[in-house]
Amino acid sequence: MATAFFELRGISKYFAKVIANQDVSFSIQRGEVLALLGENGAGKSTIMKILYGLYKADEGKLLKDGREIKIDSPKEAMELGISMIQQHFSLVPAHTVTDNIILGNVHGIIDHKLFREEIKRLAELYGFELNPDDFIRDLAVGVQQKVEILKALYQKTNLLIMDEPTAVLTPQEAENLMGFVRDFTAQGNSVIFITHKLKEVMSVADRIIVMRAGRVFGDIKRAETNELELSKLMIGRDLNWVTKEDRQESIDQEVRLEIQQVTLQEKTGVPALKDISLTLHKGEILGIAGVSGNGQQELCEIVCGAILPTKGKILLDGEDITERKIRARIDLGIGYVPADRSSDGMIMDMSIAENMLLKSSYAKKWQKRGFIDKQKLNQYTWQEIQDYSIKAPSPETIARGLSGGNQQKVVLAREVDNGEKVIVFDQPTRGLDLGAVNHVHQVILQERAKGKSVLLVSTELAEIFALSDRIAILYKGEIQGVFNSAELTTEKIGLLMAGFREREVKSDAG
Amino acid sequence: MQAKLRDLLITNILAIVLGIVASGLMLLFLGKNPVSAYSVLITSVVRDSYTFADIFVKATPLMFTALAFAFTYKANLYNIGAQGQFYIGAVIAAASSLWLQNILPGGLVLMITLLLTMVGGGLWGAFIGFVKARYNSNEFLVSMMSTYVALAIMNYLLRTFLIETKAEYPQTDALAASVWLPRIIPGTRLHIGFVLAVLACVGVWVLLYKTPLGYRIRAVGYNAGAAEMSGINAKKLYILAFFISGALAGAAGFTEVNGVQHMLVQGFNPDLGAAGIGIAILANGNPIGIIFAAILFGALKVGGTIMGQMSGIPSSIIELMQGFVMVFVILSYFVRTWLENNREKRKLQKAVAK
Numbered sequence: 001m002a003t004a005f006f007e008l009r010g011i012s013k014y015f016a017k018v019i020a021n022q023d024v025s026f027s028i029q030r031g032e033v034l035a036l037l038g039e040n041g042a043g044k045s046t047i048m049k050i051l052y053g054l055y056k057a058d059e060g061k062l063l064k065d066g067r068e069i070k071i072d073s074p075k076e077a078m079e080l081g082i083s084m085i086q087q088h089f090s091l092v093p094a095h096t097v098t099d100n101i102i103l104g105n106v107h108g109i110i111d112h113k114l115f116r117e118e119i120k121r122l123a124e125l126y127g128f129e130l131n132p133d134d135f136i137r138d139l140a141v142g143v144q145q146k147v148e149i150l151k152a153l154y155q156k157t158n159l160l161i162m163d164e165p166t167a168v169l170t171p172q173e174a175e176n177l178m179g180f181v182r183d184f185t186a187q188g189n190s191v192i193f194i195t196h197k198l199k200e201v202m203s204v205a206d207r208i209i210v211m212r213a214g215r216v217f218g219d220i221k222r223a224e225t226n227e228l229e230l231s232k233l234m235i236g237r238d239l240n241w242v243t244k245e246d247r248q249e250s251i252d253q254e255v256r257l258e259i260q261q262v263t264l265q266e267k268t269g270v271p272a273l274k275d276i277s278l279t280l281h282k283g284e285i286l287g288i289a290g291v292s293g294n295g296q297q298e299l300c301e302i303v304c305g306a307i308l309p310t311k312g313k314i315l316l317d318g319e320d321i322t323e324r325k326i327r328a329r330i331d332l333g334i335g336y337v338p339a340d341r342s343s344d345g346m347i348m349d350m351s352i353a354e355n356m357l358l359k360s361s362y363a364k365k366w367q368k369r370g371f372i373d374k375q376k377l378n379q380y381t382w383q384e385i386q387d388y389s390i391k392a393p394s395p396e397t398i399a400r401g402l403s404g405g406n407q408q409k410v411v412l413a414r415e416v417d418n419g420e421k422v423i424v425f426d427q428p429t430r431g432l433d434l435g436a437v438n439h440v441h442q443v444i445l446q447e448r449a450k451g452k453s454v455l456l457v458s459t460e461l462a463e464i465f466a467l468s469d470r471i472a473i474l475y476k477g478e479i480q481g482v483f484n485s486a487e488l489t490t491e492k493i494g495l496l497m498a499g500f501r502e503r504e505v506k507s508d509a510g
Numbered sequence: 511m512q513a514k515l516r517d518l519l520i521t522n523i524l525a526i527v528l529g530i531v532a533s534g535l536m537l538l539f540l541g542k543n544p545v546s547a548y549s550v551l552i553t554s555v556v557r558d559s560y561t562f563a564d565i566f567v568k569a570t571p572l573m574f575t576a577l578a579f580a581f582t583y584k585a586n587l588y589n590i591g592a593q594g595q596f597y598i599g600a601v602i603a604a605a606s607s608l609w610l611q612n613i614l615p616g617g618l619v620l621m622i623t624l625l626l627t628m629v630g631g632g633l634w635g636a637f638i639g640f641v642k643a644r645y646n647s648n649e650f651l652v653s654m655m656s657t658y659v660a661l662a663i664m665n666y667l668l669r670t671f672l673i674e675t676k677a678e679y680p681q682t683d684a685l686a687a688s689v690w691l692p693r694i695i696p697g698t699r700l701h702i703g704f705v706l707a708v709l710a711c712v713g714v715w716v717l718l719y720k721t722p723l724g725y726r727i728r729a730v731g732y733n734a735g736a737a738e739m740s741g742i743n744a745k746k747l748y749i750l751a752f753f754i755s756g757a758l759a760g761a762a763g764f765t766e767v768n769g770v771q772h773m774l775v776q777g778f779n780p781d782l783g784a785a786g787i788g789i790a791i792l793a794n795g796n797p798i799g800i801i802f803a804a805i806l807f808g809a810l811k812v813g814g815t816i817m818g819q820m821s822g823i824p825s826s827i828i829e830l831m832q833g834f835v836m837v838f839v840i841l842s843y844f845v846r847t848w849l850e851n852n853r854e855k856r857k858l859q860k861a862v863a864k
Contacts, residue, residue, distance in 0.1 A: 014855045058859070306739055327741030338739065347733045358729065359740040361722045371720045 003066040005030045005190055006051070006082075006159060011060035013046055020046040022214045024060070028159065028190050033181055035205035036194045037234055039292045039459065043214035044194045045087075048161050052084040053077040083152035084161040089144055093137035100136060101151045122153055126180060142173035149180065160184065162193040166200060178204045196234070196293060198227045198498050210234055228494045231291065254282045255318075256453040257303070257422050262312030264298050264477075272298040273309070273477045280422065285444065285454040287468030287485070289461060290497050292427075295477035296457045297339060300426045303455060304336035305329035316421065330359050335419020337411050339426040339457070345411045346399055353381040353395035355410055359418050384413040388439070405436030412443055423447060426457045441467060461490055475499050517849050518794055521842035525792075526806070529835030536830055542823055554816045561812060563698035567770060569808030571596070571779065573707035574762035575786025576804055577714050578635075578755045580795040582649075584718055585751040586731040591638060591653030592759040593783025594660030598634045599627040599763025601664050604682045604774035605672060607689045607767070616688030623689070624706075624764050631760015632753040634660065639752030643745035649752070657783065668776050680776040691769035703765030708801055710758060715797040717754075727751055759783070788836035791843055807832065 004027030013021040021043045028034045036044045049055045051062065053071040062069050064080060071077050074084070091100050098116050106115075116132045123130045128146045136144060145165065152160055166174040181191050181204055195201060201208055202222065210218035210233040218233040257280040264273040273295050280286050290296060301307045303314070305326040314322045316332060324332070338344035346355045357366055357377060366377050381395035388409045392402060399407055408428070415423055425444065429437040444467055448454055458464050464471055465485060473480040473496040480496045534544035555561055575592040582589040606623040614622070638656060642649040668680040675683055691701040718724035729737040730744045738744050762782060767774055789807055793799030810832050818825025 014858050019858060058855070304739075325741070326739065327743075330741050336739070343733070343735050344739045345736060347729055347736055349732045350729070354725065354729075357725065358736070361726050361729070361740075361742065367722060372722055372725060374720075 004028060004063070005032075005065065007063040007066075008047070008051065009061045009063065011047060011050060011057045011062075013043075013050060013055060014058050019214050021050070021057075024211075024214070024216050026209050026216060026219055028192060030158075030190055031185050031188050032190050033185050033204055033206045034190070034192045035201040035208045036192060036211060037196065037198075037201055037208055037230060038211035039196055039234060042211040042234075044211050045163055046214075047211070048084060048163065048192065048194060051077070052082060052161060054084075078155050078157075081156065081158035082161065083155060083157040083159070085145070085148045085152065085163065085165065087163040089148050091136045091144060091147060094135065096133050096135055097130060097139075097147050097150075098132040100147060101132075101154050103151075105155065119150065119154065122150060126150075126153070126183060128180075142169050142176075145169070145173075145177070157189070159190045159192065162191065164194055164196075166195070166197065174200070196291065198230055198234075198291075201230065202227060227498050228491065231494050231498055234291070256280050256282045256284075256316065257455075258313075258315040259303070260313040260315065262302060262309040262314065264295075264302060264307065265310040271310075271477055273302070276312070276477075276479055278472060278479070278482070280453045280455060282453055283448055283451045284469045285448050285456055285467050287464040287471040288455065288457040288474055289464045289471055289493055290459065290474035292459050294474050296426060296474060298477070299474065300336060300338070300424045300455070300457060303422070303424050304334055327362070330418055333418070333420035333422065335415035335417075335423040337408075337415045337423070337425045337428050339430065341407055341411050346407060348400040349398065351396045351398055352385065352390070352392055352402075352410055353377050355399050356381050356384065356395075356414050359414065384410075388413045388443075405432045405439075408432060408436065408440065412440060416443060416447055419447075419452065422453045422455065424455045424457070427459065428456070429458070429460065429463060437463075461493060464493075465490075473497055513853060514846075514850065517846045521846055522792060522839060525838035525842040526835055528838045529831055532834045532838075533827055533831035536827060537823065540822065540824075547817065547820065547823060550820060551813045551817055555809065555813055559695070560698050561816070563695055563700040564812045565805060565808040566704050567699045567701070567808070568811040569804040570701075570704045570707045570769070571762035571766050571782050572785055572789055572804040572807050573711055573800055574758050574765070575782045576789035576793070576800045577710060577786075577797060578759035578762075579787045579790040580793070580797060580800060581714060581718075581727075581755045581758060582751050583790060583795045584731045585727045585747060586734065587639075587642070587748060587751060588650045589635065589638065589653050589752060589755045589759075590650060590783065590787060591635070591656045591660075592755070592762075592786050593780070594653075594657030595631040595634050595756040595759035596762045596766075596779070596782055597657075597660040597664045598756075599631040599760030600767050600774055600778075601667055601672070601763070602627045602630040602760070603764045603767040604685070605667075607685045608672075608682060611686040611689045616686075619689045620691065620768060623768065624761065627760045627764040628757040629760075631763065632757035635756015635759065636749050636753035638756075639749035642752070643748045649748075661777075664774075665776060668774065672774065682774040684773045685768065689768060690772055691765065699770065701765070701769040703769040706761070706765065707804075710761065711797045711801050714758070718797065723750075759786075785832065785836075788832075788839055792836075792839045810835070 007027035009025050011021055011024045012019070024043070024047050036048065038044045046055060050057045051071065053073045053076050056072065062071060069080065071080065077084070092103070095103070098112065098119055101119055102110070102115050119132045128150065130143065130146060130150070136147065139147070149160070165177060169177060185191055205222050208218070208220050208222060208225065208230065209216055210220070210230060212234060259276055259278045262273055262276045263271055266272050276299065278286065288296060288299065298307065302309050305324055305328065309322065312322075313320060316334070321329065321332065342348055347358065357372070360366060366373050378395040384390070385392055385395065390402070390406045390409045390413070392406060399410065402410070412428070428440050428444070432440065441463070444454055444456065456464065456467055468485050470482055471485050471488060471493070472482045473493060475497060476499065480501070530548070534548070537544040537547055555565070575596060578592040578595065579589055603623050606626050607619060610619040610622060634656065638649050638653045641647045641652055665680065668682070672682045674681055691703050694700050694702055694705065718728060726737070726742050727747055729742060730747050734744045766779060771778060785807055789800055789803040792803040810828055814825050814828025817823050817828050
């Protein structure tokens, strides 16, 4: 193999509290389309921002044509021929296409006519239909993206990085973009694109780098892989099966929670959830499988009341609770363990005891003459610390100082007590070590045994299979089907998660 | 936690020292010996009880305005309009005292006036919280601009309804002695307002750390997302926090008008709000720390007056010193964050290396 055009060697990036990238190494050849595949938060954008000079790596090297280089700012990156198109475009809406393209690249008196001609020529070269005098604010998103691309081309880019470029495009626009990518690379240029869409990867990439939790988990040629393998790599196959031995198979047929034809319309007009109907029985664990970012969080938040659906109804024990907000739903006995505990589930700068109080600060049980009954709260917290074997010296320990697993146990302890009827778990074991994972699984099964209803959202298939009584698959905000867990195989579920319909799956893998 | 406290102490002391050194350099430019100037300053501050007590007189309104900033700061909101809320409080204090002093007994007038100033300042502040909650406006800008509106209202009233009987200067008549805040130490200007301010500091501390309401305010401040997710209505708290904050700043108007000035003069105490922010940051938002930080600033203020009396040294040198101390204190906040981040990063790196 020839010397790589660009190479990243052992890059690590630490933000104050998280590891964004750890020992990331890969290279890109001239004329190659490289896809950077991974779930949200896998560290794809961070590693590209390092290459583009927006972030500085804490460890590791960057190489161009085998020589070590330093990139401290996007300006330096551009000088090396690297351009990056961010997910959110950096265009000035009140300026024309020409103004935007030459922005930052002109000095002195501007010869508008010359630039306009130049840009026109460049646009024609790639078959972009663009009027250099149009104002950005009047252009469709897909066209704006072309302006961004032209801007990069104008700067004589050899390596074009695109962050989720098709997220905002219609299928036709996306098709055009793919066409451009092929043309562009045919001339010896390279493209890296960041995505979590499997189909897109398979249609355009030459090579695929799969990232998960800040690390590289696969560096594969497109021709040598398939969507199933990629989805496995992306989701992770650390399978920690929990035994189902101690669990009674009988499910109470009594319905606890009903989600009836719920649709959630986002501001952009794209529905995050489309016509979802699910039923949750007493003493049942309903697993929600799917690649992350397909509406899981929205589904959880609709159940716990953080967002209200655009259409549809939610019933708890037959009572319509659609309009009830979070606080009312907490009082009704719905617990929620969010996927991102540091932003949604707990307050890192407060003590464990204060975190236990988070959802019940209005409740009289923790108050004495208007003040917080600290003694009672501390006693309760200490009991929970012991019950859940949370490694903490006292209830006053600040949450931030705990390990991820112990933080999760704090949230778990609180939500299990709050959720007297229903508990929603969103990715309850993500990022935890094996011991903690096992503990969380046991807790979930215990709560099921108590007759509580559990909605378990997870991208870890093993977890879904080990715990769920029934499994629903979510893809692009739609339920692909609800199955008894015995009916499904890993392969079948993988295809459903990749967006294949049940019919197709049956003929393919059934 | 240990390291955090250490950072806090070291950076703050360093900030104060740097502020003093930097303003000392200014003295050098004037050809004065800063060391001797400073030693004269210190000896004259402790020379007589009147001057010494004045430190606490000056510290009183500063505690209130610092509390006002610190309170919203705990909810991760920035109320930099304490100056305006203070003016509203001062106007109400003067108006209410002048109106009631001949009708009701002095003690009662004082109580009613305190209540009115707090409600007035509170409502003035609550407006900022309201537009923040309702229209998601930037509370930083609204609170800042509201100060100018308050100032304009005060000037307008001092030219019209509240102007002295002689109608000569934009100021009110003097308040009757019956509605002055009682002195605590005879022969000094130290009035009971100082005790009120210390009580307010303690009260705010109790409110923030011992009650469910204070807990919720802090929860929203640390992580509004998680608080909302837990059924806490952050928007309601924004309004409430700004009301309490404004009420505290308004109380400063009461202690200044009824305790020190005994009248309302146009444009008095124009830097209380800004100094309050510096004090709150110096104390890292801790209400108890504010007591000490306010006294430090009070000492600087008194020192400034004395320096002005020394030959050849402009009294503005002390404002310069205050300015320097404040700038360094604010910078130290960023230094602390930087230190803290680096520490966390090293911890993480070490954990990974294992």
